[in-house]
Amino acid sequence: MKVILSDYLLVCDSQFRIIKNGGVVFDEKIVDIGDGETLAAKYKNADILRLGKNSIVMPGLINSHTHLEFSANKAALAYGDFMQWLKSVISSREELQTKCDEELIEKVLLDILKSGVTTIGAISSFGLDLTSCVKTPLHVVYFVEAIGSNPSAIDALFSDFKSRYYEAKGAKNRSFTPAISIHSPYSTHPVLARHALNIARDEGVLVAAHFMESSYERKWLDGDGGTMGEFMKSFNPHAKPMATAKEFLEFFHDVKTLFVHAVHAKDDELEIIAKQKNAIVHCPRSNALLGTGVLDIDRALKINAVLLLGTDGLSSNINLNLWDEMRAALFTHQNYKLNSLAILLLQAATNSEALNLNSGELVCGKNADIITLKLQELPKDISQLPLQIILQTNSAEKVFINGKEI
DSSP, X not given: OEEEEOSEEEOOSTTOOEEETEEEEESSBEEEEEEHHHHHHHTTTSEEEEOOTTEEEEEOEEEEEEOGXXXXXXXXXXXXXXXXXXHHHHHHHHHHHHHOOHHHHHHHHHHHHHHTEEEEEEEESXXXXXXXXXHSXXXXXXXXXXXXXXXXXXXXXXXXXXXXXXXXXXXXXXXXXXXXXXXXXXTBOHHHHHHHHHHHHHHTOOEEEEESOSHHHHHHHTTOOHHHHHHHHTTOTXXXXXXXXXXXXXXXXXXXXXXXXXXXXXXXXXXXXXXXXXXXXXXXXXXXXXXXXXXXXXXXXXXXXXXXXXXXXXXXXXXXXXXXXXXXXXXXXXXXXXXXXXXXXXXXXXXXXGGTOSOSSOOTTSBOOEEEEEOSSOOSSGGGHHHHHHHHOSSOSEEEETTXXX
């Protein structure tokens, strides 16, 4: 059993409790929290670690949405406009896949771990990242993606998806959880989506889906055609939207789902997501680089939508550091009170319930996924601590997963 004592302990529960001179006791799970010296006396035979000046203990971060298979991208893809970016992805996809070997993915995963992330939601389109995701000490929710809109290829697409999904299912272990992803309303045929979602229902696995990322998607699904319509018709002259936005959401009516981006979702669509008790994953830097706009988090929170945080992949970001993502969000949502926004972001970055995991809070019985931080200086006003943690942190001092120091 271990005891860690620090200047401040962030519980990261719904009340966002902060304990001064706090401590946490744990083995594989959290056993106790509270006043540090009281715990040290109570558990005097445990291994006691005193972190010292300017120290913080908190739950490990959760990067709820990332694409590891595009980690070889440096400057191959075009930024600034979503459709320009999408076309560059298609033209550079094979080149980037070839460069993205196991060694590169393992390096990226190690960088993620060092930053203080203990859990990732990894979207896998091709299965290139499977071995690395099984080997990493990180908790991985591994979303096997169903993608493809050609009606004549549904059987082949579904067969390929099933092959990748059942390979991932065969690798399931304590830290690796297979899941399912439906790429988006414009890129996944409804028949393919329904087939994949039937597996999700039967096996009770989590689902993710990109939804309303760009204004181009909004116009296409609303029947306006526009630039995305021209793009789609370059593959199929008779292309038309395969479902409206609401019809797409109905596919997920009884499946726990993470909807990624939702920047251009309408109020009634957000209400459907919230009513179904599903979550929205916010990826602010990806949205900025692809010119897709800004998620209205106030609008989402007013209808009690669950908010998570993700970096997306290196196809639309400069790194996968969740602290950088939180800092970007601080500067993006300028109408939100800064201290309240900092708390919201830390809660979004530690929310494990939406991923069906037993972590994300320093609460008795939760898995001991814990990180320690060292700030350059503590704020005089304790209400500023969450903000200063985000502003000052790039990496963790120590990372514990299931109570084991990594």
